[in-house]
Amino acid sequence: MLHSFTVLLLLLLLLLFCSLFLLPPAEAVDDTYTLPDEHFINCGSKSSVTFGIRSFTGDPFYGKGSKPVQDPKPSGDTPVLYQTARIFRRPSPYKLEMRQNGTYVVRLHFFAFSSSVSLADAVFNVSAQLNASAPLLLLLSNFTMKNSNESTVVKEFLLTIGAGKFLLYFIPSQISCLAFVNAIEVFLAPNGFVPDYATHINLSGIKGNYSGLLSNVLQKAYRINVGGPNITEETDTLMRFWISDDQFLLFPVFTENRQTTYDELKFVQRGANGSTKYIAPESVYGTAKELNSTNSSKKFSNITWRFKVDEHSKHFVRAHFCDFITPSLNYPGLNFCINGNFCQLISPYETINQLSAPFYADFVVDSGKSGNIDISVAPPKDERYQIAFLNGLEIMQLMENSYSSFVPLRPEPKKKILFIIAGSLGLAFAFIIMAVVMIRLVRKKEDAVEIPRLPSSLAFPGWSENDMSTARTVGLGLDLELRIPFAEILQATQDFDSKLFIGEGGFGKVYVGTLHGKKVAVKRREPGYKQGLAEFQTEIMVLSRTRHRNLVSLIGYCDERSEMILVYEFMEKGNLRDNLYDTNGCSKPNGLSWEKRLEICIGSATALHHLHTGSAVKIIHRDVKSTNILLDENYTAKVSDFGISKSSHSDLTLDNTIVKGSVGYLDPEYFMSVELTEKSDVYSFGVVLLEVLCARPAVINSPQKEEVNLADWGLFWLKKGQLEKIIDPSLVDKINPNSFRKFGEIVGKCLEAKGSNRPTMHNVLWDLEYALSLHTGINREDAGESTTNISLQFGLPVLLHLPTSSFPVEENEQSIVGNNGSDTSASEIFSQLKFAGPR
Template sequence: MGGDHHRPPRAVYVSSLFFSLLLLNLEPSFVYAKRGRVLSDPPAMSPAVPPVASSSSTSPFNPSDDYFINCGASSEAKLDDGRIFKSDTQTSSYLSTNEDVSTTTDSIPESAFTNSTPSSTMDLYKTARIFTSDSTYSLFISKPGKHWVRLYFYPIRHEKYDLKTAVFTVQTDKYVLLHDFSMDDSKVVLKEYLVNATKHFSIIFKPQTDSFAFINAIEIVGIPDELLSDSASSVPQGNTVNGLSDVAFEVLYRLNMGGPLITPKNDTLDRTWVPDGPFNVFPQGTEDVIGRHIKYRPDRNVTRLVAPDMVYATAARMTPDAYAQTISPNFNLSWAMKVDGTFSYFIRMHFCDIVSKAKNELYFNVYINQLMGISGLDLSEKAGDLKTAYYTDFVLNASSITNDSITVQVGPMTNVNSGTPNAILNGLEVMKMSNIADSLDGLYSVDGSYKGPESSKLKIVAISGLALAFVAMLFLGVICVRWKKRPQDWQKKKSFSSWLLPIHGSKSYYSTRKSSIFGSRKSKSGFSSIYSQGLGKFFTLQELQDATENFDDKAVIGVGGFGKVYIGTLDDGTNVAIKRGNHGSEQGINEFETEIQMLSKLRHRHLVSLIGFCDEDSEMILVYEYMANGPLRDHLYGPANKPTLTWKQRLEICIGAARGLHYLHTGAAEGIIHRDVKTTNILLDDNFVAKVSDFGLSKAAAMDQGYVSTAVKGSFGYLDPEYFRRQQLTEKSDVYSFGVVLFEVLCARAVICPGLPRDQVSLADWAMQWHQKGMIDKIVDSKIAGTICEGSLKKFTEAAEKCLAEYGVDRPSMGDVLWNLEYSLQLQVASLQANQPEDKTNNIGLEKGNETGESDPDPDVAVTVAVVAESDDSNVTVGSQVPFSDAATIEGR
């Protein structure tokens, strides 16, 4: 325990401005205020009317552990909020260091303090402890678990050490809090963390070589149990992220919407809440609201410890003019905050309906980075009553962050008839989440090892550096010979640099090195690249322009993140699909290179074949075999003119896709994780044979450790929650996505439907709920509901349910999934033969379709499908010359 570091119990203080507003006898019980001023004249005060319910008598929180350490000081520092920071010389048993170096100053300029670091804490920054070698504060924790860790920094003057030049790392036993941290002397810095503290907890300071570290004060305090749950909703809405108790957090923003600054003096947990004004994107459309008599629901883990009354008793809402005068037909209240886009973030939003006169009047939507967080939030219903505190938590993955910023929005629902369209927000907290390295600052773990996605390549890069330099010298020699033999009209052709280096457009050297891994291609200049060998046919830009009538929009058959897809006809009459990348996209360059590298090594009946490519004149163009019947999704809930797929046909399509994925995982030389399995990436040829496509996000599996550490990418609704949470990609991530595909095929609905009630938004969650009830037949696509035999449906849904297990280790392999799907098909075929022929209305032949559209009805072929399933796919090589039939044989069970 903290021993004599416990602070005395203290009441909750209330700022005079806010307290006076709470005492007003107002009808109704709220007032409106523009930013910084009250709009209406205050009525006479009525002492008989109580202020915010029980706010002045809130029981103080007494943590099991609280350490307040004034570093480098000779005496304690007492703050106006009741905290007493003891000198670390008085607690020397906590500190392990080789030197006793400290410094002190008489004063710090007021300009060094901000709202988030009020000057009331000035005494903490007047002294500092300096470390020239690794040093540790070791503390005993009586109740292990989440604790606040607050670190106070200000580089005060020392005659020998210039603290402004200090560079150092701060870490706990498990987490890196700061890596190579340094600062100037303009502002004080308070770093606030929420980390797991073990029984013997350490704060370790590690100076960089030839540098030193320092700290002014340290605070370590346990938190109440109800403050943080183990789970939160993902963004966009639909899935739940679990395991938050194993994550460390750094508090970046804590905003009090519509209210004043709240200092530790007014917060039982010593938090600072700053006014939201500086972060409000459109303050002209915002008004502040103040309410009274806030209620809490301890039975729902909502108490005054979650946030003080002063947060829930104020709110920001839309001005009447903002909606009535139609500033924008889709106007939302918006707050924008700068963040590090390489991390994921925990976002807590605080709500309390202090504006409505009756329940169920206020409905609004919640958005984070333009992604749906909550659709149709009925605040009074969620909280249980009006003026009742409520909060909700979200996790925003790094892949959803652009321009290093997070934008939180609330906006009215216009399609409801209750109340006036509006939206409110009372408080907001944004916390950075620790990454794969258990770090909150970079990708180095506590042992100094690099945990980034490129860590396995560092040695290769270092070793290959000299070799690349040698090749470059030889290449320059060839250039010089060719330069002597340049044609007379060389000025009119490619410039010297364009075939010396893979120059694309006017990008910088670094950018152009990334833009092509193949060098310049064969062109009118007569030169060709040796690097394109084995990577498919190189098409000239003119050939592809001719094939698509100069990329006529009439030839567009699809549009994706990479660019447009055209149907084209080559000189020999072959139809092809031509995917043309967007210009200037670095992400497009990465996908372009990955697609060629992957597909040039892969050949399989159930993978879309890459025919060739073109990277001439800054272009990124991929040429594939043409899939006449397009994406599977279009045949499930696409255009109305698409005939309905029968259950047997859907099974055969799923089996084909499963074979393709199983081949990627086990038949390829090093194993490949697709990373973006979804129904738009399962294409159907003219015989409705399924083929997996789009390998732009694919990764080679790291067979030695079983996963690939990488930033989360993919498509929402299909993302593996374990991959989302841990940023560790495995083959089981594809299995999870394929499980979503199976339910999509069964139910024929989109995987994310923001307009539906929250429990139905995510197809995966919705389908699992019905499966657990034993009523999965209730959500089957109505067009085929009566045609599926019970055994086939049971085996199919069992396979899908196992794919969606929370943890990858509990999911089956794609081989197991394939076996179950083939078994499901056998049961369906046997049922059809035993009862009556399948309804042939609107059927589509999957193989050699006959006049009615049915597949070959030969019973021997159908019944033995599980045994001969791989016969069409065998003898396919990938890198090593191992036939797929040998690498992935389906065995009976």
């Protein structure tokens, strides 16, 4: 009896083991699948809307740096889904909760309507994080709708996503500072929807195996309904859009369309390649393109489709078949060919063993230099059967190793941040702390006693506050003729009315006012601002002793009642930075022309050259930046803010042990050595030149480390010979290539690591004048130079190489701009000199 029980147990185990082989393979598609109801998002709207066969719910996004926008004047045929969008001004993620692991369909909808912003101007990346520990994958790079021939673009991807948080990051580029999306779909695909392996066809047509499909991002390139019309989202089982194949046919005259009724189709899941309605809908398998044998010849005994794809990349190709054409299963099959050098016999009998039963075949195909993939179907070698057909075709690009350089910023505990900073900076951090302590002590002294009082031994009985103020002024060596009574300041600014407030800086708040019938800018020192008495004194001394048409004019000052007030000529067009980009760091669409920018640079360089060499005392500005270059009503540049300037004269010499300047503009050599020279101004001016060219701040908060500092970013592209990639979009095709090349050379020289290798402002001024002449087409026949006045076509090496020679003037020769502030411009004198080429 025990023996019988053992035999019975062995039989049961045998049956169980055999049943494992009778089960469908793991790759078989799940025929019990139904389309999920999440995540379908109507971006930028709180309302749900029906689109296709799904309802898109209201936007759940509440992240910072984004806002919803609406099409103010939608066209009557624009779907409601595309009448709203969410825009992003900084990198922000959509956070979605995935319930289970699997292959997901991800679709991003874009429709570029115009509202308060033009969505067509957006340039951005999209990255995806599949789970909390996974690196970010780059889905879209520098995507824009600007030059799109289609009003609506839907980008589709297949991703293997784990259960938990799934993040989609929209990352505006520095070009536009804008990203957007109208709708998002993320839903679970049927089980086995994409295999992990497929037949691999290389460029030589050699057949191999490709494994690891599920570990890559697949992006849809083409989805073709062969032999039938377009299929919309409303009728497809997975809301896909299929287009007709006619535009891709090479020889359509040798083909004909065939069609059958849906009742005849038999979805039979036999083997790994038996299809379902979710693999492709009935409307795909119910139509076909067949070879018209009556019109064909041996030369054209096939049907060929050609598809343009990315060069040197891999593509997942899925061909759909349904044999409702041959009368019996005796048909041996057809040859399915790729790129003319690989063919495989596709036999409906061997694959599915039933007529009118849909099935498919998968391949991974390499594309070459041509960027073409040719797909053909041809009759078998058996001449009794001249039949070849195809029902549908899908091509998806494999985005192998497509990792994003974007690194999400994760807030760290303050203690941890301080520990990391302290450990990495070491002695430099200690030096900074010492400098901060010294500054705080100075501030404390300034706030307690705004203007130094004369010793009591010097005070005489009966002296008024004004008398004491006068004595203090004389003690500081300031020009008494520039003093303005406080009462006049109050009248000019209407008691510092908040409505007249126009800005603030390191010294204090700035108001616009009217003094003696003239519009003026009034800068008032207030406690808490980093600049104080020393800067107040230096500003007055510099501007009272140095006059120039490209230096802002000091109208006067006031030091009554412990006040420190500076009054300047009013600059109608504000500062240079505000004319280049907005507060978000985004370039202005209708910004300054290239000619105007060069003229502003020349004016600024003229002022700095005058400070360095054009007076009895050499003055180093020490804070050259775009906000310190002001523009009058004619856009004439005037350098301002001399509070931290340093001079060879003893009464303007500040503490040499304290490095001063602005982040992003500060000369690294000066920072390391604490030795200030006029070449530090040259470096800072080089950063300003890049600002002028790129229309972006000197420092930005970017996930790309190399992009944070404009000087580093500019030198990176300059060394690659591709500086045009980061210029202000409004300048594209509007710069003479020779002028652009020369300007790039100037930038590179100014930003040299060693000050000794940088040019003087005299040389910079000369080269800027030369760059302007190249752009405007001034006749330089006397110079033996010829310029080509053509628009700059970026990406092409059309820049003319121009010689560089020395300008025959000694460094200590008198400035080309008179010390008395003559109106004779540098360009006027430039045109009179014997031209000897750029410096």
